[in-house]
Amino acid sequence: MSSFDYVVVGGGSAGCVLASRLSEDKSMSVCLLEAGPSDWHPAIHVPMGLLWMMRSPGMNWNLSTRPEAALAGRQLFWPRGKTLGGSSSSNAMCYIRGHARDYDEWASLGCKGWSFKDVLPYFKRSENQERGADEFHGTGGPLNVADLRSPNELSEAFVKAGVQAGFPHNRDFNGAQQEGVGLFQVTQVNGERCSAAKGYLTPVRSRPNLTVITGVQATRILTELGEHGAPRATGVQYNQAGTSRTVQAKREVLLAAGAIFSPQLLMLSGIGDQKALRDQGIACIKHLPGVGKNLQDHLDVMVVQASRKRVSYNLGPGNVARGPWHILRYLTRRDGMFTTNGAEACGFIKSDQAEEIPDLQFHFTPARLKDHGRNLSFLMGQGYSLHVCNLRPKSRGWLELASTDPLQPPAIHANYLSHPDDVVKMVKGVKHARRVLSQADMAPYRGKEILPGEAVRSDADIERFVRQHAETIYHPVGTCKMGLDEMAVVDPTLRVVGVEGLRVVDASIMPTLVGGNTNAPTIMIAEKAVDMIRDAR
Ligand SMILES: Cc1cc2nc3c(=O)[nH]c(=O)nc-3n(C[C@H](O)[C@H](O)[C@H](O)COP(=O)(O)OP(=O)(O)OC[C@H]3O[C@@H](n4cnc5c(N)ncnc54)[C@H](O)[C@@H]3O)c2cc1C
Incomplete structure (x- = not known):
């Protein structure tokens, strides 16, 4: 079994930030596991290629909701990126952060450290604003923000x-x-898409302490009983062309598989609602009823x-x-x-x-x-x-395991309207x-x-x-929500409640959907997580 300080699951908007920033420290080894292929395809990089990405069989998960009762029983198409960069490699590149009040709302829900004043430095740190720096904008960051x-x-x-x-x-x-x-301003550089992979990962791929493995799907988080009697994440099991392999995490497993697959992996690993897990024949190692709930989308x-x-x-x-x-x-x-x-x-x-x-x-x-x-x-x-x-729907949906086969997506009930x-x-x-x-x-x-x-x-x-x-405009969040109440899945440091050595860092942790597009907020979340992970060291 190979062993790393940090194992990051999912090389999307958040996962690329984590892998890049954590491997800045040469003494730390980082492994990034991504289910999709490397991001070599020109349709990713030429902005108009998004039309192709919407249909790609190999770089898009091509998900669907279950029949939506309030939408004439239709099953809605839910594209998600499946390549390095994740959905930032197939999204529409609109650079939007949401409203300052959205983050103040998170803070008021008990998420200390997540008010707009707290998160603004992380938006700025991530950004290279071509118009120049000011009170709200940063320069020199990996994510290039340009005018069309x-x-x-x-x-x-x-x-x-x-x-x-x-x-x-x-x-x-x-x-x-x-x-x-x-x-809109767009996440582009020199007329090409600036995905999280292009901004954060590509420039550092040659670091000796960073291992990126593509075409592998994590199937379970490995756990053992920790020092304090609570479960502790020790590594990840993954599927590589039909063969099951494992990788060990000496410090932390960081789930960044996005709002659909991070909660699925938790459930497959016995972390979720006890009764629902029992119904699937999965032994529950931590009862967290909020896993997969609180689904919100635009x-x-x-x-x-x-x-x-x-x-x-x-x-x-x-x-x-x-x-x-x-x-x-x-x-x-x-x-x-x-x-x-x-x-x-x-x-x-x-x-x-x-x-x-x-x-x-x-x-x-x-x-x-x-x-x-x-x-x-x-x-x-x-x-x-x-x-x-x-921008701020009151409807809430949920995800549940459709089967215990980790290669099958979960059932999505967006519960719109x-x-x-x-x-x-x-x-x-x-x-x-x-x-x-x-x-x-x-x-x-x-x-x-x-x-x-x-x-x-x-x-x-x-x-x-x-x-x-009506259709989705691709912003599902909230399925591993951050908070302090009984439905919270992660605490304000993004640690999975009651499980050691495990964090969720992606769009799923948003307690409420921000009033805007979700790529920049997800990158901000990962930038902030990096500081919290470093602080814990
Ligand atoms: C078509 C589309 C258009 C969009 N347009 C915009 C826009 O213009 N502006 C904007 O701000 N936002 C936009 N968004 C939303 C934004 O891109 C997402 O909110 C953001 O990328 C989510 O980041 P994430 O890290 O949570 O997940 P993702 O970026 O989706 O990353 C998750 C990664 O994990 C991988 N993965 C999943 N399961 C596993 C597993 N078991 N093992 C290994 N790897 C796994 C996936 O393949 C993927 O690469 C759009 C999204 C889509 C799909």
Whole structure:
């Protein structure tokens, strides 16, 4: 059995940070286990390749929820990255931190050290902001944050339309104020995706004290009885091309397999709700009823409109014929259509003036989207899509083991719209989206509304539309929540409650979903975890 000081499970947004930062200390050995392949594929690095990543059989877990009762019984597609960089290698590169109040809320729930004031230094430490450093931004960090090199004119028109609709123009959603409309900043460097792997891991792969093993899936956390009578994590069992192997952790096992697979691994290892584990025939070594519970995600719905001007990104014959020119432009200048991150413009708005902070987010895509861009015939036409999501849903879902086979994903019950307030927010969101798209600045482009379609007008009709068409915007969190109550899975130092030598460090630890995209917050969590792990030494 090989042995390391730290074994990190999962080489995604958080896992790459942990492996990179912990191996800065030459006296510490670190092993990173990643289920997917290395991140060599060009579709990862060329931003527009995200369209391919959405369908990739080998670099995407291609998960689905169980039938969702409030969404007409549909099973929703849940893509997750499966390669070095994890979901940061397939995401839309939008650089957003959430609202300062989100972190103050974590602190108020008992998560000492997680207020916005506490976490801001870690956002800054991770960042290389191309606009330069200021009170809110850092330079010199591994995660490059850039302005879009070639935003589509539709995205710029959307921003103007948002201002016409009464929202402030916002150049920096991660600065003093989140509210407003503007173009996203993106995690790109020199026109290429800057995943957590590219930013943190690739530059340090040659360190002798860092071992990265890809194509291996952790199947169980190995434990023994520790000094204080509590279970202690001693290593990890993993599957390598059908052979079971083990790796020993002298100091800690760090679970960073993401919001779906970290709780699954805990359950497979006997850490979870005692009764549920017993039902699966798994011996419970630590009763933690919160494992897999508290699942939260951003449910999203789109208003899709045809474009009269032929400027949108599409797979129509004209654009395809110009393909070689676009490729040449990308290869020689690293700009043009291939640098698009899909969702180019953003809005953080209040569904109602009574709201204290924005509760809805827009993502504007200068393309006609259906089924996560996987419906290629729909993508042939000229058009644009305005996504809207409810930033702080009250609905809670859960995960459970579908089987004891570690190679099978768990059953996902997102339980979207199970809280009536979430339905109301989505309906308001569609109305706001339509209002923005009907402004004069969109007039030169505006064709027929394709979705929901002109016939859908009343609140009841819009609600039906939401139930039939809403999808995930890919931000599941909360399934190993940090906290102090009986449903907490990790404490504020991210140690699994009642188990020694084991932490969870990824999006699953968020007690509540932040009001924004979740990649930068997950990287911040891992940066902060590194300091806590070092302090423990
Ligand atoms: C399509 C898509 C678009 C998104 N767009 C954005 C965006 O534009 N901006 C933004 O901020 N956020 C975005 N997100 C969300 C963001 O990328 C995630 O919240 C973030 O990457 C989560 O990081 P993580 O470390 O928790 O998990 P992940 O990055 O998913 O990493 C988990 C890793 O663990 C590996 N793994 C899982 N199980 C095992 C196992 N048993 N053994 C070994 N390895 C294992 C996985 O293969 C994966 O590499 C998007 C996500 C997706 C999927």
